[in-house]
Amino acid sequence: MKTRLRWGVVLLLYLATSINYMDRAVLGIAGPQMMEDLSLTTVQFGLLGSAFFWTYTLMQIPVGPIVDKFGAKVTYAIAIVWWSLCTIATAGGRSLGLLLGIRAMMGIGESPAFPTNTRVIKDWLPSKERGIANGIFTMGIATGAGLSTPLLAWIIGSWGWHMAFILTGAVGLIWVPIWLYYYKNNPADSKMNEAELQHIQEGKIEQTVVSESKVKWYELLKIKNVWCCMYGLFSQNYLLYMMLTWLPTYLVMERDMSLLKAGFNAVIPWVVASIGAICGGLISDRLVKRGWRPIAARRTVMSIGMLFCLAIIPAGFVSNVGLALALISLSIGGMMFANSGTWAILTDIAPEGTVGTLAGLQNFIGNIAGWIAPIMTGFIVGYFKSFVGGLVIAGIITGIAFLVYTFLLKENEKTVTINENNEVVSP
Template identity: 55%
Template structure:
């Protein structure tokens, strides 16, 4: 019997969901110049508004990881996308800083399950040697959501106002939900889109460790493992760069580089197109190394290290007077860092014990999204203090270089093992 390819339809669903997820959170940055003018917001106030989403988003990651492992991906994602889509629509109705902050905090709760759920789905539906490209595909939705839709959103804002853009984008999630409920089941053997041959292929390629029963333990137990620390910090570094650019890049082009909003909307696409390509390439490259016989974690961390060196390209932006050259340097930095972004979550699937992917993904996403608390606000403060973006742009370069060092020298080339003993305690290895 020839095997079906239902697992790749699932990956496409995750890609579209991730695209919608980032469209809904990134639209604030695109609407920023109009909102600041209409609502009389200072740079610091807008930075606080940009950060508000991440206050709840980060804090929810620990309980969400447990919820995903308990409830399953199908139900968790369904509730999440309805929640965050409604919050996006309501953002367009906000007229005060306090009201908008409240809506963004609620939206952070709704979006919190997305990446832990994606990680669990990839682990359940893909064999190890295909997870790199699968993670690269779904994670490339971040670049599409932030960048490719920018000109459309800029046009909507100019034609109908910033409020209309939130209503339009917030409505898309309900369309995706219909496809999710129709096609997706928590496990391939439960689904009509995967035949017996495909299910056998997926199961055969999963290791015996992955087939072990789900273990119940606190996500904080992962802090006992050395390998966890570069993973947590690595996502923090990636997110700091991403959230800074997501919140401030359109404003940077309008204010610092004196572009019109529509022109800035068009040019903002370029770094995220590069990021999209980097995400895919990072997944392909790491899977290629695994097929050549590399240890899967060694393959992932090699690509992660290379990707985290590319933000060095940001440094020349502070020395050029050309808006196009500045955007070129930023595009190289974000595109190259996309190599790492594409496999950040594949690494979780390789390192975490089977049944605990949601817990480790939730912990990683909690620490990683603390960057969302810091980057938008710190950038606003630095802009107000120095009246330019120079220092704000250098900070993510340093942060990403430290991440490269951590991946190289701290992340071990072996899976974490947590074995439940007969008394309900745990025995740990891979420290």
């Protein structure tokens, strides 16, 4: 009987991702109080929401090779200590300039998270289990961004926005020693038995073995599917970061809710998102087990998820609050349904030793959306006094991703090879 230590690792990734997004989301929940306390306009607050992504995005290309070279154990530990301290430091920000600097530093700390998650899944899970594993850790986005919202809204209402940043930052520091004790870069060095190790090794797709540091990131751009994946994540992140920054404030400003009531109602879309993440992972794995090629299985899930994202467009026009919230929930749920496949598919298309680099490259393009979505939405709200335009733009961007996944992401799994000059030879 085989051990199940790999699922303990997946649980740690889920917790890390939950902490990651809780530390990001607290800004959006604190938004109304911070804008009042610091006399910030909607455009300035949108700029503050965008600042995190200036550095986070730029770090994605260099951080991927760092993960591949130094391994996940040390990289993740340093990253979480870094971003947790920056979260705590946000409580001391009393000016827009200082807060922009702190958020930019926080972006550097969080930059290794998803490349590291993807590398860990690659090393610890067989291909047929990567969909659900990615679904579990991406469910942490919904947990951190939404399920913690009522608690954080209550903390802000009771003790102010400063205390919310201090407490959320402290949570990450608790996770680090558990990770350092439990995780091993090589599964063979853990306490798993031979049966589990064999299960992992036998379930990996055969790929060309290359040195981890030889293939340059720009060589991966020769793989056509990489471009589809990069735009797909960009579209998902546009919707995600718009909601992450503005959802509680949208409910307060556009739907006339109190902050505490908005906090409780903001949970609903993220509950649906959690279900979407798990279902997307389960379905793609089930398809693989039934004989589908992994890329075809992930692509199907990603296309269906992005189709549901279009529900964000009518959400901007309905007058009934419950219906608007239901449509927003369907949209975010679809995004998370697709997101589980977005990360799992990288382990199937990346040449051996480059999955961290490829994840960083995808995350670089994907998180350019973080530069754009918060501040563009803030500008639209400030100019038009309404969120409708922002929701429509998000719907158009995600709708294009549905077309990209459906018609351009190829199902055939021709092997990507590396020539003698360590260059990718595109199929």
